[in-house]
Structures are given as C-alpha cells and as structure tokens.
Amino acid sequence: MGGILIQCQDVWKNYGSQRALQGLSLQLESGKIVGLLGPNGSGKTTLIKILNGLLTPDRGLVLVDGQEPGVYTKSIISYLPDKPYFAGWMKVTDLFDLFEDFYEDFDREKADHMCRALQIDEGQRMKALSKGTKEKVQLILVMSRRAKLYLLDEPIAGVDPAARDYILTTILNNYNPEGTVLISTHLISDVERVLDEVLFIQYGQVIRQALVDDIREREGKSVDELFREVFRTVPFGGGEW
Amino acid sequence: MEWKLDDNRPIWIQLQEQLTRKILSGWYRPGERLPSVRDLASEAGVNPNTMQRALAGLDMEGLTVTNRTMGRTVTEDQMVLEGMRVTLAKEIIRQFYESAAELGYTKEQALELLKRRDG
Numbered sequence: 477m478g479g480i481l482i483q484c485q486d487v488w489k490n491y492g493s494q495r496a497l498q499g500l501s502l503q504l505e506s507g508k509i510v511g512l513l514g515p516n517g518s519g520k521t522t523l524i525k526i527l528n529g530l531l532t533p534d535r536g537l538v539l540v541d542g543q544e545p546g547v548y549t550k551s552i553i554s555y556l557p558d559k560p561y562f563a564g565w566m567k568v569t570d571l572f573d574l575f576e577d578f579y580e581d582f583d584r585e586k587a588d589h590m591c592r593a594l595q596i597d598e599g600q601r602m603k604a605l606s607k608g609t610k611e612k613v614q615l616i617l618v619m620s621r622r623a624k625l626y627l628l629d630e631p632i633a634g635v636d637p638a639a640r641d642y643i644l645t646t647i648l649n650n651y652n653p654e655g656t657v658l659i660s661t662h663l664i665s666d667v668e669r670v671l672d673e674v675l676f677i678q679y680g681q682v683i684r685q686a687l688v689d690d691i692r693e694r695e696g697k698s699v700d701e702l703f704r705e706v707f708r709t710v711p712f713g714g715g716e717w
Numbered sequence: 718m719e720w721k722l723d724d725n726r727p728i729w730i731q732l733q734e735q736l737t738r739k740i741l742s743g744w745y746r747p748g749e750r751l752p753s754v755r756d757l758a759s760e761a762g763v764n765p766n767t768m769q770r771a772l773a774g775l776d777m778e779g780l781t782v783t784n785r786t787m788g789r790t791v792t793e794d795q796m797v798l799e800g801m802r803v804t805l806a807k808e809i810i811r812q813f814y815e816s817a818a819e820l821g822y823t824k825e826q827a828l829e830l831l832k833r834r835d836g
Binding site: 507508509641644645648649653665669670671672688689690692693696697698700701 | 722724725726727728729730755758759762763764765766767770
C-alpha cells in the first residue's frame with residue numbers, strides 16, 4: 477500500500493481536431509478505490525484507454541507500476557470497457573474458458589460463485605442475455621482476476637439498483653488490498669461510499685483530486701452535490717436572452 | 718442493525734457514531750471481538766479504508782482495544798463506557814433543549830413539559 481501506481485504527466489490526446497486530453501496530470505497510489513468523475517466528453521474513457529494501452533497519447537508521460545503501457549502493464553490491469561465486446565455466439569462458460577487461458581490470475585472458482593449469486597446461467601449464449609446481464613457477466617470476468625489495477629469504465633450504468641449494490645459490494649470484497657480500482661461513472665451517489673478518493677475531470681484535465689471525506693468535511697456536502705455544482709449548466713431559457 | 722449514512726457529513730464519523738452506539742447498546746458486549754475491517758466495511762457497503770478510520774477513532778476514544786492475539790475487542794473498562802454514555806446523553810439533551818427553544822420554550826418550560834409527559 478502507498479506506492480505510486482499510476483503516474484500521468486502532461487498527457488495530450490487529440491482525435492483529429494477534437495481535443496480529448498489537454499495536458500492531463502495525475503498520480504494515484506495503490507490500495508485505493510478511486511472515482512473518475514466528469515461530464516460527457518470530458519476525457520474519462522480516453523484516459524482509461526491510454527492507461528491500458530489501447531490508445532497512445534500524442535504527448536506526455538504515462539507510467540503504470542513504473543512502466544509505460546505495454547505487455548507488462550497489460551498483465552496487471554483488468555479492464556472493463558464501456559461497451560461489451562464479446563461475440564454473441566459465445567456462452568458464459570466459453571468466456572470463462574477464454575479468460576482462464578489468457579490470464580494467469582483469473583480465478584475460475586470466484587467467477588462461478590459470482591454467477592450463482594447473481595443467478596446467471598453459464599450455459600446461456602451472450603446474445604440471449606439482457607443488456608444488464610451482459611454487463612454483469614463482464615464485471616464478473618474483470619473482478620475475478622487478481623490484478624494490481626482495475627479500470628472500470630461505467631461498470632454499473634445498465635444494471636438495476638439491487639444488482640448495483642451487489643456489484644459494488646463485489647468490487648469491495650474482491651479487489652485485492654494492494655490493488656487500485658479506478659471507476660468512471662455518472663452515478664456518483666451510488667458509488668460515493670465505496671470510494672476513497674475522487675478525480676474531477678473536465679476539458680481533458682484533472683481539475684480536482686480529493687478524498688471523499690475531506691470533501692464532505694470541508695464543503696459540508698456530498699461529492700454528488702459538489703459535482704452538480706461544479707458542472708452546473710444553465711438550462712435553455714434560464715439565462716438572459 | 719442497519720447502517721444509515723447521510724449525505725453531508727464525513728462517512729467515517731458517521732460509522733464511528735454508529736459503532737459507538739452498537740457498543741453502548743450492548744450489540745457488541747464488553748470484551749467481545751469486533752468483526753474484521755473488511756467484514757464490517759462489506760456489511761456497511763463502504764470503503765475498507767474509511768471503516769479503518771472509524772475503528773481507529775474508537776481506539777482513540779478507548780472504546781476498543783487492539784492487541785496482537787485477540788484483534789480488536791470492546792473495552793471492559795466500565796468507566797470508559799459510562800463516560801461515553803454520559804457524553805452521548807448530554808448531546809441528546811442539548812438537542813432536546815435546542816429544538817424546544819425553536820418552538821419558543823424556555824429551558825424551564827421544556828423541562829416542565831418533559832416531566833408531565835413522564836407522569
């Protein structure tokens with residue numbers, strides 16, 4: 477615990493003329509559950525994709541556990557993408573087989589256990605599953621690895637509130653204490669209590685990094701309320717015209 | 718006992734308050750061993766580091782004692798327990814007078830009402 481796991485320094489990324497990251501810098505320790513919060517288009521997914529090596533930054537330094545994204549970092553990162561990427565014909569068991577082959581740290585027993593708890597039939601094909609169930613399967617795959625860094629891009633967006641609670645508890649119970657979990661989400665009030673720390677990101681930069689309880693102590697309000705304040709948009713017809 | 722967390726105060730303080738109440742009400746008895754940080758955090762649905770901070774707060778107050786063989790146990794020191802009980806009771810009384818004052822009652826009138834209610 478306590479060592480630096482993620483370091484980003486002056487990271488830039490454009491998609492054509494569209495700016496995604498504009499000199500983003502941050503540092504995260506291991507052993508933390510961190511919320512990555514920001515409005516749509518603020519750069520959350522881009523940052524996550526850069527950290528796990530799916531995108532290369534135009535400029536800047538990115539280190540995960542002291543190394544640039546590559547073969548080593550991929551072996552220690554467990555990534556939940558913002559949309560499902562599995563072939564529809566695959567059964568849940570096929571996916572588990574695949575993960576067992578690909579990742580040494582995949583714990584099959586844990587995955588089976590979570591499937592039972594969430595009442596997911598492992599014999600089902602992915603295309604037969606509802607959107608929410610697909611998301612659950614993905615999260616099971618991701619959390620059944622014993623990784624150093626979990627990158628979860630919108631992990632609870634599509635599931636019902638009861639399953640949301642189960643998933644958050646799953647994250648709490650299954651992440652290993654030396655690992656760090658980075659969760660991007662809009663559902664702040666749901667995840668707030670499981671987070672150590674939050675990063676507010678806007679226009680491709682980190683505009684605030686603080687402990688959840690420090691925010692509550694200093695501002696006398698929840699992170700959710702603070703977020704709404706910081707990113708408030710005046711509704712159409714609300715300002716002077 | 719349910720864990721209830723409100724929105725505008727630090728989570729660890731609320732956890733510490735609720736654990737304190739669990740100890741004073743005898744939910745956890747003197748000398749009893751508390752569940753692990755992880756189990757408590759999972760039960761309350763909170764971050765383990767936050768729960769750890771709440772438990773450290775209990776240690777500071779002397780309500781719990783940590784030792785190597787037994788883990789974290791509730792204190793058996795009745796003085797400490799009684800002291801904390803009085804502190805909490807005083808706080809409840811203070812809040813009572815404050816709410817009564819908002820309704821326009823003086824301390825004496827509020828006390829009078831309270832006595833009549835008892836009878």
